[in-house]
Each structure stands twice: as C-alpha cells, then as structure tokens.
Amino acid sequence: MNSVQRSVLFSAVDRYASLFLFLVSTAVLSRLLTPGEFGVFAVVNALIAVIAAAFQEFGGANYLLQKHELSRGTIRTAFTVTCAISLAVALILLVSADLVSRLFAQDGVRRGIEVSALNLLLLPVSGTLIALFRRDMQFGTLAVCNLASNLAVALVSIGLAVLNFSYMAPIWGSVAGSVVLTAMLLSSYRDFRVLRPSLSEYRDVLEFGFYSSGVAVINVFYNLAPQLFLAKILDFTAVGLYSRASNLTQVFDRLVTQVLNPIIMPAIVNRRAAGAELKGVYLDAVQLLSAVQWPFLMFVAIMAKPIVLLWLGQAWLEVVPLVRILCVANLALFAACLTYPVFLAVGRVRDALVSSFISLPPSLLALLGASFFGVEAVAACALLTLPFQAAVAIYYLSPHLALRPGEFGRALLKSGVVTMATAAGAAACAVLIEAGTLNFVVGLGSALVVAAFCWLWGLFVTGHPLLEHLRQAAADLAGMAPRLLPPRPVL
Template sequence: MTQETESPVSAQGLASGTRWMVMGRLVTQVSRFVVSILLARLLTPEAFGLVAVAMTTILALEVFKDLGTGAAVIQRPEVDQALLSSVFYFNVLAGVVCAAAMFFGAPLIATAFGTPDATSVVRALSVIMVLSGLTQTHHAVLRRSMRFSGVAAVEMAGALVNGAVSITLALLGAGVWAMVWGNIAGVLAGSVIAWIRSGWKPSAVLRAAPLRSIAGFSLNTAAFNATTFALMNADKILVSRSLGAPALGVYSLAQRTINYPMESVAHVLMTVLFPAFSRIQDDNAALRRGYTRALGAIAFLTLPLMVGAATVARPLVEVVLGEEWTDLIPLLWFMAPAGALAALLSAVNTLYSAKGRADWMFRWGLASGAFTLVGFVVGLRWGLVGLAVAYLAVTLIQTPVGLWIVLRLIDMRLSTLLRSLLPYVAMTAAMAAATSGVVAATAGAGAAPWVQLAVGVLTGAVVYGGLAAWVHPPAVADSLTLIRRGER
C-alpha cells in the first residue's frame, strides 16, 4: 500500500457500508443469541462463569496488545507501507507476549477471580492472543478503507464457526470445553478471512519512526481503553470473589444480553462513521448533523429492544432459558434499560477519536470508570440485584454528562441533541406501558409463560411500530433511505 489520502466519503458509500455492517451484525448477533440460549440449556452457569474469567482476561490484554495502533491507523489522514508493516510486527510481538503472560499467569488470574477451576480454561484460551495479534492490522486496513463487506465477512465467519463448534461439542458432552474450543475456532476462522479480504500483506519493514509518529494518539487511546476496561470490568472480579462462579455466570449472561444493542446497532454505526468522521473532522456542522442522526438511529432501535426486554423479562427467561436461570430476571429489569443508554453513551468515543482528542477520551474514561466502580462496590452489598440497580443508576447519571462533554468538540448544545431524542423516548415509554399491562393481565389470568411472552412482544411491536409510522421521526426516514440506496 502506497501513501494515500482518502477522498471525502459519499452518502452512497456510507449507505453501502452501513448496509453491509447491518447484515453482518444481524447474522453475528442472531447467531450469538441462539448459541447462548442453546448453550445455557446444555451447560451450567458455572461453565459460563469459568469462560467469563478467561474472556475478561483476553479483553484486558487486547488493550496492551494493540495500544491504540488500530485506531491510529484509521484516524490518520495518510498511511504508508512502512507504518502498516511496523504496526503489524509490533502487534504480533505484543500478541505473543500477552499470550505467554496469560498462559503462565493463569493460576494467579484464576485466584484473583476466586475460581481456581478456571486455570486450565485461561491457559487454553491464551492462544487467541497470538491469533488476534496476527490480524490486528488487517482489521484496521479493512475499516480504514471502508471495505465493510470484508468486516462483515470476518464477523460472520467467526460467529458462525464459534457457534457450530460450541454446540456440537456441548451435545457430545464436552462441558465447558465446548465453549473454549468454539471460541478458538471462531477466532481462527475470522483471522483467515481478515487476511484474505484485506488484500494487504506486511513487508519486511519494522521501523521506530512510523510508530513514534502515531504514539501520541495511540497511547492516549490505549490509556483510555485500559483504564475504562479495568474500572468498568472490576464488577466481574467483585461478583466472582463475593458470590462465586455460578453468580458470575448469571451476571455475565445478563451483560451479554444487554450488550447486544451496543454491539449490534451502536457498533455498526460507529464502525462506519469513525473513518467517515475522521475525513471531515474539521467540519463541525457536518459532524453535528451526522452525530445527531447516528444517535437517533441508535435510540430508535435500542430503546424499544432493551426496555421491551425488561417488561417481558420473566416470561422471556422462563421460556427461553428455563428455571435454572431465574436469577437473571431481576437483573434484566434494571440492566436492560441501562444497556440502551450505554449504547448511546458508547458513541462519544467516535467523536473523540475522529477529532484526534484521545486525551479527552482518556480523562472521560478515567472519571466515568471510577464513578462506575464506586457504584458497583456499593450496589454489591445487596447482591446481584443491588449491582443491577447500581448499574442503571450510574448509567442514568453518566449519559447526559458524557454527551455534554463530547458535544463541546463540535460546538453543539446538549439540549439540542436531547430534543432530537425525545420522540424515541416517548414512543418507548408508551410501548413499555402497554407491554407491561398486557403481560401483567395475562399472568394474572393464569396464562402460560409462552403466551405471556408472545402477547407482550406482539403488543410492543404493534404499539411502537404504529407510533413510529405516525410520528415518523428522522431515524425512520434514514432507514428507508438506506434500504432504497441498497436496492440500487
């Protein structure tokens, strides 16, 4: 790849990229959701807890393996082969070091979580660090060049292979190792696709100068990622040490559930918009328009999904997961609505990165993470339910504050943004009232859980869909525009 400067991104290009990412995320998240349900039926909460220990460790080490180099490659106006190759070899070396640290430190990691049985699981999954180090730069190249069909292919391949291997081994009685080998197989499949679809190959070049040129941005980004990860994932250590692996399994499944909107909707839009926003980082008017509509799209989809999940939590868990997971019900009451707000708040990082203000992003992450940790410590005094209540309370406070801070970068008032989100909040509130009433009425009449769930979901869909057609907020028009452009 020779040195290059990208041209401004067209609306057609954004629509195409969004369409590919939507399709990829739809397949990926539906696959993960179905696999989670099936594995919850086949495995125990303790198995989920043991894998959660290893996966939390991997996510933590990913920060040190990447050190923000991927985001720096996407954000820079120009890149060349020397920079990309240097970043590649740096990531490979970092991946090997992190894998070794994870393998040999497995006993300490398991002890820190209060789950000695997780040692062998942590060691087995350490190979993922090596695989991801080999493909970190290829992922960045795909995103930088906005080849989102390739990004979608990587995600879909990983999710589908992971699911197929995990379920097959679980049916064969492999227990927790079904999830272990499923995760490894999924990462391997995604890595192969990333190399093929990116079309980029490293040269025999490793220079310090290109790495130094991105050090300021990348290290601030890495500091933000490391700090926020440590502070905002300390809840898993607290739960595991205080309540044990089964409770961690329940809590991790609750988190996985509420993360679906952030990973499915917010992730799609922010993946597409980060490189696009980076190309227009000096045009605040364009950024204001794009950011307002992006948050509208996130709110349009995530608010009804998550608030709706909270209103049908009891029949949903009873029908889909079974009696072994009833402790999940009160967690969804509080954590599902918080998940929708977290999806909105996660979008602030795109503006920070696009504007090159990773230093602001780090300070925000440090303050918000510390506040979250204090809330979790207080909430855990009342068990998992107390932790769920704290999760919602912290998110309610942080969301407007986080948006207010980042909007200063584009000279936008918080009140202006909030007014644009009011239609989605009002429609969601009406839907929640109708759904809650119907579920309560059918439960009082002695209807089976599956009837309560079906009637609740149908009511929510009809009410929200009808209001959306009547109010017709901007996100509806944007969705129709996206579909029309996709048909061309």
C-alpha cells in the first residue's frame, strides 16, 4: 500500500468515526432539542464559520500546503498572521454580539456568539498544526486527534442538553471539541518553535490570503446564507428544519468528499510539480466521484422519509421534501471538491475568486428572494443556482486543462447509467414501504441491499473504471489480512 492509499485509509477511518459520532449525537439531540433551538445554534454556527473561513486563509492550511518549499520562517509567519487576525476578529465579535442578536431579534444569538468566539482563539494553533500533519501525510495522527475532539463534542453536547442547556449545549460542545483537538495536536507535534511570532514573510502570506480568503468567504457564506436569511425573514424553526435537511443531504460529503479532501490538494499539487498532465487526472477523478455521489444522492432522495423517521424522529418529517429537493440540486456538484485544488495547482487562485464572484452574488439574490416564500422555496432555488455555479466554475477551469464539453459528457455517461440502475432498485423498495408491505425500518434495510446490488450491477454492465479500483482495494485488503491476524502457534 503506497503513501496515498495509506493516507486515504487513515482519512477514511477519521471521517467515518466522526460521521458515526455525528449521526448518533444528532439522533439524540434531535429528541432533546426542538427545531427552533437547533435554529439558534445553526445561525450562531453559520456566523462563526463565515468569519473563520476569512481569516484562516491568511496563513492557513491551503497556504502552507501549496508552498513548494516550507521553511520554519514561513510557518511562523503564517501562524503569526492568522493569530493576529483571529484575536482581532474575536474581539470584534464580542463587542458586536449584542447588535447581531438585535438584528435577529433573538437574545440567544448574543450568548452563542460570546461563547463561540473562544473557538477563534484556538483555530490558529490547531489550523497550523493540522496543515503540517497533512503536508507530511501523517493522517494516522490526525485521525486520533480528530476522534478525541469529536467524542468530546458529542459527549458534552448530549450531557448539557440533558441538563436543559437548550441551544447552548452544542455550542459549548464545539468549544470543548476545539480545546481537546488543540491539546492533542500540541502533544503530538511538540515542536513549539513553529508557533513563535514572526513576520519575516508577511507579504507572501497576505498576497495569497487576499485571493484565497475571498474564495473561501463567498463560498462559505453562500452555503450558510439560507439559514441566515430564514432566521431574519421567517423564524428559527425554519432555520432548524433547513439545517437538518442540509445535514442529511451532506452525508455524502462526510462519507466520501471529506475523506478525500485532505489528500486531494497535496496530491494534485505534487502531481503538478512532477510534471503530470492534470487533464487526465481531473477527468478520471470526475468519473469516479460521480459514480458514487450521484447514486448516493438519488438513494437518499428516494428513501428520505424512512431515513428521517429512523434518524431524527417523527417530529422532523417536515424536512423530507427539503431533503429530496436538495439531493437533486446537489447532483450538479459532482466536481466541486476538485475545482479549487486544480486552480491552485495551475497557479490560478485569482480565477477561482473571479468565478465565485460571477456565480455566487446572483445566487445569493435568488436565495434572498426565495426566503420570502418559505423554506421549500429556498430549497427549490438550489435547483437553479447550483447548476449555474458548477457551469461557471467549469467554464473558467476548462482553458487551463484544455477540456472540451464532449470529454465531460463521455466521462459522465457511465455514471449516469449506474445512477439510474441504483435509483430503480431504491424506488421499488420505496413503493413497497408506501403500500404498507414493508415497515420503514425493514424497507430501508431492504432498499440498502437492493440499491447496492443494482449499483454493482450497473458498474459491471457499463465496465465503469471504478470497478477496477474496487477490485484493487479488495486485493489490498486481502493482502493485509494475514499481517493483521495473530501468528499461529508453533506446535
């Protein structure tokens, strides 16, 4: 198993353990907190995420990962710049917390912001060390640190919710997770000299951060804008419903995209440095990702009702139509996780910012207008905005890779057939559930088995390239098995 495969394995262990904790904690919290309480948490979380995305790009992970030669002075400068901005932003948040709470007419937002500001003080340390571990492909260490952090988030959130801390339970849980993550990273890295203040290379850090932070802020804000608009125009119950629908729609990201994200950027940058032709790498990745993402999203869309009943409970059935709409809209984002790393690899971060400024402001205006018509209208708006964003990103990326529209079509054709086969299997089980032939638990389990069989059948019939990767992975696991088993006793 080579270093990239080993990195993917450790990243998968990290993300899947985190996903398991997320699913369990969300299932428990959904039965302890109301949609309105979840809405307050979602708004606070959205505000903090947008702000964190801005300053982290000034010396954050992407800056450290894209540097061909990384000196101690570069690391110290990146940390110092990030730390200074983080401290300033945290102070501004504390001062403006009351004003923001009045804007949303909810005093809980003020309390949430004041507590969440503590996370911003820890992010420069954890962000710098995570980037260094990722650059060195030390994903095993990161998996242990992240698992400890996510366990702390789940335990503290659930414990405080039981003690009637309401929406503050998950907010305090996120702070506890940040403290544990930072402590674990420091104990693993131990070379504290990289965290000494320095401004020796501040011009390079700020130049990269200007463009990179622009891309990050506008994309993060767009993703979280529906929750902010709904909180202002409708109510926090609508925010809670939309937030839970988004969480369910984004399970694929947690299962696959977030497993690959830590590896994609360093791998593509390394391939580019080695003189590899990125067009083939990009099209191969698109073909593989779409063969997993599309069938998964269609399965979730078709089986949304039994999934919501099992995971969130009867009180959250209003999210079912939202989930279905968002799943269909997210089909357009089959190449989203590749776009920024490729722009970075070809040295065109500016184009990433330009494409975002072209596609996202009109999308935000559409979301704002839809907010006046209800939460379902906001979800339906994504059916127009997400394909538009994908088209603009591909338009700006294509010249750098010499991509032609026909090549995209050929790369996606087999994945489309696989998706239709998977959807047909899931739809047959959904009909039996609606008819009352199967209860929702048995029906969901049956749908998983049938859809998986149809998915594999589609891969075989089309001769999809993903099939060979699955065979290779199975062979690697089979080869590892004898080494993992204890030695047989010698008689």
